[in-house]
Amino acid sequence: MGGRLVLLKSVLSSLPIYFLSFFKAPAGIREFNLSLLGKWSWRLLVDKEGLWFKVLVAKYGMTDGRITRRGRQASLWWQDLCDVRDGVDLSIGKWFENNISRKVGNGEGTLFWKDSWLEGGSLSTRFNRLFELALDKNIMVADMYRQEVGTLGVDVMDKWTWRPEPSIGYSVRSAYHLLTHLVPVTMATHNDVIWNKVVPLKIQSCAQEDVESPKLLITWLFAHKELSVEALVEKVKITSWWWLDIRKHDFDCASNSWQSNPLVLIATFVTASIQPCRV
Template sequence: MAEKQFGGLGVSSLFALNRALLFKWIWRFLNHQTGLWQSIIKAIHGPYGSLDAPIPRRSGGSVWVMIRKSIDALKSKGIDLMQFCNKVIGNGSSTSFWYDRWNGDVCFKVRFHRLFNLELQKDISVAHKLQLSDSSSSFRRRPRGGLEESQWNEMSQVIDNVVLSPINDRWRWTLNSNGFFSVSSVRKEIDKRVVAMSSSPTRWSTILPIKVNVFIWRMFLDKLPTRSNLSARGVDVPCVLCPVCDSEVESRNHLFFGCSLVSELHRLIGRWWNIHIPEFTDLFSWESWFKDLRLTSLHKLVLEATFFSLWWHVWKFRNDSVFEMVKPKKCMLFDNTITQTLLWMNHRSRKVRVNWAAWLKDPLDAISNM
């Protein structure tokens, strides 16, 4: 699920979390080459765990192969996590000259493949290679003309510009500014590529319960099971009219903005807050009005929570009207809204502590005098 700034709830998908935890083993393999399990992997799959080599079709049920397959499956979807692993050269002793990506985005084995075919010491380190008086002395023959000579000239130019230092080589994770690997950074990167994003951030009220915020999130996305939505999904709905007013098709915009009952509740909120609340036709008209409203940030925070609470109670009233044997009372909707909103604010928010009598009389004044 996307982050809140991209229209989600900020809850990671299990798919992204699972792949991030799997990739953590690859990061550990790269950074700690002396462990027993790393030695076993090297013995079975080669000195570098075949991270750059294709997985054989008949690879058995190895756990390491399963991890490789999961990461390669991500790469086939355009999510190459290995590109965020960069080798930072120090003394060059623990960096493979041909297999590690220590200069550029691809390893020298791929970048200079014709020279790699000439190499006799394919596991040679950067330090050992640079110590040779002639870099071609470890080749089975000198590079000849054409592509070999072109690659040789390019590689020689790269080698001439490399300066080693006395510190150890290390891997750097480029998704974090500090260079250290974290599961959360992988999870966010996968979610960013896989999960659908929205240009509008999620509206989240800090003074309301999570269940109300999740309801509002679904309402803003028009994902509530209104009768029009159920009918559009192929559900057999006996009647698509609004169960509250029984005059129009029950859609998101009608139930929370166009219904006569909700319009009356909006007017009551306007008189209570002493502000002008116009007639709304849809969610966009409410958002546009609320954005241009000239109130302090704290007043707008509480007013927004009041609207969210009202729509929550309208949805409960709608469900009780459809599913309960005893019909709910319309006259209690407004009272329940202002009472529950105050309780939520006083018990959940550190910013807002409002007196009950002042809240009933004038919420604007009550918030200003906190």
């Protein structure tokens, strides 16, 4: 009898771990870990009748059809899952959101503005100004269509699809393959190669605030092969000229002159004129 009681207690105490097994792999296998979290993000979309989903709704609540994040009050697992769902990691971007789409059937379960049901992402992202003007930001595709034309005339439920494997749906294997073939934007490495080696250290700290936005954009474009090496060099020239023109009132140099031979001008002006910033 005593052995049965111990076994029963062990089974009962293990049920939450089995049904709510929110564990992630060690940080050393990052892509596999993200793939597992992506599985839960996918289940947030397709398994809304599951016990685990109802537990999360009861704990964190819902806003606009999504379980809320709750910031630091949330568990580490939930924070990590929301990072994947919302695309918080800048080094790989919105890899999950960009690879899911809503296949519209009768349109009753698809948000017109917020769901990604057309190529290119959600309409709220693509047409932000129109979205801000919309009176009903949570209107369904069927309701919008009904207002303009009539019913869609389709008797098929809407469903989510996973672009790498549309016929199968999300799988850890396909997500892992996707993540291992993404080109990450490693900002520190690109900073070392493009910026930090050609600007004195003290000037870097003073210039950081002024050039951060264009630098991030240029680095992202280069990492995603949207810029050739030649175009990248031209971007660096333009941004450096812009920085000097803003920061130094006595800087008198036309943009075309700077772009044609910046090294000569650096030797004659920067070394002689720019004093090290105080730290």
